[in-house]
Amino acid sequence: MNSVILITYDKEDAINEAKGLCDAAGYQVVHTITQNFLKKPKYGISGGVLERLEEISEKLRPDVIVFDEILKPSQNYNLASVLHREILDREALILEIFESRASSAESKLQVKLAQLRYEMARAKEKVRLSSMGEQPGFMGIGKFEVDVYYNDIKHRMQTIRSKLDKAGKQRELHRQGRKRMGxxxxxxxxxxxxxxxxxxxxxxxxxxxxxxxxxxxxxxxxxxxxxxxxxxxxxxxxxxxxxxxxxxxxxxxxxxxxxxxxxxxxxxxxxxxxxxxxxxxxxxxxxxxxxxxxxxxxxxxxxxxxxxxxxxxxxxxxxxxxxxxxxxxxxxxxxxxxxxxxxxxxxxxxxxxxxxxxxxxxxxxxxxxxxxx
Ligand SMILES: Nc1nc2c(ncn2[C@@H]2O[C@H](COP(=O)(O)OP(=O)(O)OP(=O)(O)O)[C@@H](O)[C@H]2O)c(=O)[nH]1
Ligand SMILES: [Mg+2]
Known part of the structure; x- marks a missing residue:
């Protein structure tokens, strides 16, 4: 089983839910760090907490670090470059669970669509950063590649949407059929x-x-x-x-x-x-x-x-x-x-x-x- 260090809010229900999510994704939580604020601009957490996390991470060598908030690509990148670990934010974690659970053709498409939306939301920031010229080659991607990447996601989403539309129409027909039967x-x-x-x-x-x-x-x-x-x-x-x-x-x-x-x-x-x-x-x-x-x-x-x-x-x-x-x-x-x-x-x-x-x-x-x- 893969191990994780979990960073979550300092509240019992948040801790339980986050642990439940890790569990559902098949991760074993080896350490939990709680904070009452997780939206600091650069790393989500403060520099001091990051230092502590770095130490613990060196010692426990988890496979993944789960951050129980929504991270911007820049925050994810900043964390990963300090910790040298894969960082999963709350949405990515939920998507992993969905991916492992999806069994029907339709739910697989739905999960795929949600994953692409997740990437899309992040691609936008990458495009924005590189087009402002502030971070050319952000995360190793040049502006041209970012555009290609962005358009590729868009295209794949359209394909999935039209498949889902078809499945939806099929459902609608079934629904009407049942209604007719009273x-x-x-x-x-x-x-x-x-x-x-x-x-x-x-x-x-x-x-x-x-x-x-x-x-x-x-x-x-x-x-x-x-x-x-x-x-x-x-x-x-x-x-x-x-x-x-x-x-x-x-x-x-x-x-x-x-x-x-x-x-x-x-x-x-x-x-x-x-x-x-x-x-x-x-x-x-x-x-x-x-x-x-x-x-x-x-x-x-x-x-x-x-x-x-x-x-x-x-x-x-x-x-x-x-x-x-x-x-x-x-x-x-x-x-x-x-x-x-x-x-x-x-x-x-x-x-x-x-x-x-x-x-x-x-x-x-x-x-x-x-x-x-
Ligand atoms: N004690 C008790 N446990 C229950 C009762 N109903 C469900 N459970 C337990 O609660 C847990 C969740 O039950 P599920 O039926 O899988 O819940 P669900 O709402 O379908 O959950 P998802 O499919 O994950 O959204 C299981 O461990 C059940 O055994 C109940 O009436 N009493
Ligand atoms: Mg259920």
Whole structure:
């Protein structure tokens, strides 16, 4: 296993998440340095911390240094020239995990697109630096080569996009087909490791891979499930994470597209998380869903891992998250199966109400037409 020195923020949740990401990428963390600020212009960290890091790195000889922030190419270059090690920033690390997890043709394309976007964002700075004449031959690349490199990335991105477009259209056709057959659709969404796949398996009798590693699921699977004799289609999706840059969400758009079109979304929340993490992950989830255009009235909340904490504590957390008002939350345990049927019942009720209000609206419009002026 490759070893890493990790540089992250001085907060427990940040440390845990960063370690989880290293773990998911297959790295063993041999040393962790924490700081409360990681955005210093030259190296991200201060000169003093860099000196300490240099010493530790000499001693432990890690394969990689993981920097849990987004680094500019110049910062990455500066760090690498002092430390003589490969430097991975937070985005590059997430991309490595995505790359190792992608199994379907479509998710491979999505990861490739995200990787090219990452390079593109950096190519721009390289182009800028060399065209200003400030750093000719920046990182050993001349202006001409930078342009060629830049255009090559652009071209490759176009090719991948058109392939993804095709896959997206295929998906759309499937979606329409299902709709014609009268299937209602449900999608699972939530922070990575919240237990989406475990709940999916419980609801469908499937055996998809689940694990405590981050980003176990990268492609969407859809299965049929019967709720009170009525057939539904349910999909498992890729997990969210905080500070996931917009371009990565964009690269996974066609997978996440399922969320946009689903009749119901089960937002899976790990209610056993500390209050601090719970709030952060919940906010990041809601933000991502709203960016995808998912309205709140299509959501129900599965407060998962309820087997790990006391009911009073769950009540308290429901209040804090402000979920009490909408009465669409249910504590569940995907592991033991507790309340999984209640989630199904809740979904069925909401969909029936949706149909009812649609019916009311339509018949009202009809009346208006008949008697309108
Ligand atoms: N105690 C307990 N553990 C659970 C429960 N549900 C899931 N887990 C555990 O939580 C971990 C993550 O579960 P997954 O189902 O893989 O999570 P996910 O949301 O699909 O994660 P990604 O695919 O990585 O986004 C696994 O180790 C599960 O066994 C639960 O109700 N109770
Ligand atoms: Mg999963």
């Amino acid at each position: 299937f209602k659709t449900i999608s699972l969404a939530g922070y990575t490791s919240a237990g989406k796949t475990t709940l999916f398996n419980k609801m469908t009798g499937e055996t998809r891979a689940q694990s405590k590693e981050l980003f176990t699921t990268l492609s969407t699977t859809t299965r049929r499930v019967t709720i009170n004799q009525e057939p539904f289609l349910i999909s498992d999706t890729v997990g969210f994470i905080s500070k996931l840059p917009a371009y990565m969400i964009d690269a996974f758009k066609s997978t996440l597209e399922e969320l946009r079109h689903a009749d119901m979304i089960i937002v899976v929340i790990d209610i056993s998380d500390s209050l601090f993490e719970l709030k952060k992950k919940f906010a990041s989830c809601m933000r991502t869903l709203s960016e995808l255009g998912v309205e709140k009235d299509r959501m129900v909340y599965a407060l998962n891992k309820a087997d790990l904490i006391k009911p009073e504590e769950i009540e308290k957390k429901i209040n804090i998250l402000n979920l009490i008002e909408n009465k669409k939350q249910i504590p569940v345990s995907a592991k033991t199966g507790k309340n999984v049927n209640q989630i199904k019942g809740l979904i069925k009720n909401i969909i029936e109400n949706q149909n009812l209000s649609k019916f009311k609206k339509n018949s009202f419009r009809g009346v208006e037409k008949k008697f309108g002026n």
